[in-house]
Amino acid sequence: MRFKLRSLLLAVAATTCLFTPLAHAATTLKMATDSGAKGSPAGNALKKWADLIEQKSKGDIKVKVFYQNELGGQQEVFDLHVAGDVQLMLNWPMTSYDKRIGVIYTPYMTTSWDDALKAYSPGGWVNNLLGGIYKDIGLKFFGPWPEGFNGVATRGSHALTIGDAKNIKVRTMTVFPAPQTMQALGYQTAAIDWGEVYTAMQTGVVDGEAGNVIFWDYEYFRDIVKTYVRTKHFFMTGVLSMNHKAWDKLSAEQQKVVSEASLEIMNDQFKAAKAQDEFYVKKAVEAGIKYIEPSPAELAVLGKAAREKVWPLMEKEIGAEIVKTIRSNASPL
Numbered sequence: 001m002r003f004k005l006r007s008l009l010l011a012v013a014a015t016t017c018l019f020t021p022l023a024h025a026a027t028t029l030k031m032a033t034d035s036g037a038k039g040s041p042a043g044n045a046l047k048k049w050a051d052l053i054e055q056k057s058k059g060d061i062k063v064k065v066f067y068q069n070e071l072g073g074q075q076e077v078f079d080l081h082v083a084g085d086v087q088l089m090l091n092w093p094m095t096s097y098d099k100r101i102g103v104i105y106t107p108y109m110t111t112s113w114d115d116a117l118k119a120y121s122p123g124g125w126v127n128n129l130l131g132g133i134y135k136d137i138g139l140k141f142f143g144p145w146p147e148g149f150n151g152v153a154t155r156g157s158h159a160l161t162i163g164d165a166k167n168i169k170v171r172t173m174t175v176f177p178a179p180q181t182m183q184a185l186g187y188q189t190a191a192i193d194w195g196e197v198y199t200a201m202q203t204g205v206v207d208g209e210a211g212n213v214i215f216w217d218y219e220y221f222r223d224i225v226k227t228y229v230r231t232k233h234f235f236m237t238g239v240l241s242m243n244h245k246a247w248d249k250l251s252a253e254q255q256k257v258v259s260e261a262s263l264e265i266m267n268d269q270f271k272a273a274k275a276q277d278e279f280y281v282k283k284a285v286e287a288g289i290k291y292i293e294p295s296p297a298e299l300a301v302l303g304k305a306a307r308e309k310v311w312p313l314m315e316k317e318i319g320a321e322i323v324k325t326i327r328s329n330a331s332p333l
Helices: 002-019 041-056 074-083 099-105 115-118 125-136 178-184 194-202 214-221 244-249 251-284 296-318 321-329
Strands: 027-034 062-064 087-093 139-149 153-156 169-172 187-190 208-212 227-229 235-243 290-292
Touching: 027 041, 027 074, 041 062, 041 087, 041 235, 041 251, 062 251, 074 087, 074 235, 087 115, 099 125, 099 296, 099 321, 115 139, 115 153, 125 235, 125 321, 139 244, 139 251, 153 214, 169 178, 178 187, 178 208, 178 296, 178 321, 187 244, 194 208, 208 214, 208 321, 214 251, 235 251, 251 290, 296 321
Parallel strands: 027 062, 027 087, 169 187, 169 208, 227 290
Antiparallel strands: 087 235, 139 235, 153 208, 153 227
């Protein structure tokens, strides 16, 4: 009798397990950036983005965050993003998958904060171009994370003219048309991955670096850098994106959560970027770095030289139609 009762209880328990819904497992996403350590502006944005997704989803989505160099260099992390091993990313775009991404590095495309923010904001002409290009390489484009206009940081001599730059060798990003732009401005160049820049500057492989807003040079190289010239050859911006296959696997509600969190991070940075950049100019000067802004006339000469030499190259690399759009919308010099 006891055996029959035990068998009955086991059968009931088994039946209950079959018909009782299992606890819902949270979706886990990996989020990374190729540039920005924990505690940096980019690192803080990444952390807030992850926190917002978890909060807005009420724990339905878990996010694991990886900061600069934790998963590899810039190209390696972007490779992981395109492959889907990193689902969410704040990236400084690499052109290895589609040279059209190089539109973001068009020299002297915009020359004022107002023009740049209008171009990169949702609905802006650069924003629209990038959205289509990212989709073609399998990424969902949420929008830009603007930093500001970049410049040239050097250990010794600096240049305000093309002639003065001829004896200065600078590190550039490894993407087209970064080296070509600096060559048009008179510099010798070496394309070096971000993780190797400090050593290259410290050992004298290059005299400076020409890829960043002043924050990066203050934060990472202030013991080496003596001068920062705001050449404004690129308007620097990161991009918030998601692997499209991972996006498609999310429910409609989860997609809404990720989109809303992305928009909030982007809007935060649009409001903060200019003040943030000015703050780091002050910090750099306090640290002993000489900060120089070329005059409008000097910038016009640099801008015209870069446009004349680099934009025709871009027509061949990213397409005449895209460059036609750039020419129609670019800031006047």
